[in-house]
């Protein structure tokens with residue numbers, strides 16, 4: 001009897017773990033009219049993501065302004081704010097709802113800011129920073145054409 005209960009609880013645990021892993025990969029998504037994948041979030045989570053997005057656009061502006069001024073130290077500071085440290089600060093509940101494709105694009109984008117910050121801080125090469133920023137904007141647009149919020 002004890003063995004059987006143990007067996008059942010083991011099976012249940014495996015099912016739960018599998019379900020958790022499935023949720024982690026798939027996230028909370030729905031199809032949408034425009035062909036993009038809609039990520040279904042609650043109001044607070046949606047506001048959090050969009051606030052972060054507006055700050056990202058401000059960062060693009062801040063880095064370009066600093067590069068124009070030849071102030072590479074400032075460009076580095078602005079870019080660093082949204083490096084990987086920022087992604088690690090995202091709420092866990094949100095990470096569970098984001099599909100894998102979104103998380104990996106988000107990861108590439110946060111790493112991109114660290115790369116820009118490293119370049120700006122070390123050599124301070126204007127041209128290289130602009131090239132990296134152009135690559136970075138490609139990550140923004142790739143994600144926007146694949147995902148929306150709902």
Ligand code: HEC
Pocket residue numbers: 050051053054056057058060102103105106109136137139140141143144147148149150
């Ligand atoms: C991992 C995916 C992802 C990446 C990377 C990403 N975004 Fe977004 N962004 C979104 C989604 C999803 C929305 C909501 C779009 C919708 O619902 O139509 C959004 C919305 C926005 C908005 C609108 C905000 C508002 O208040 O409505 C801005 C501005 C924005 N993003 C800027 C950026 C910039 C700049 C970058 C790159 C530095 C970037 N995003 C990178 C997913 C991403």
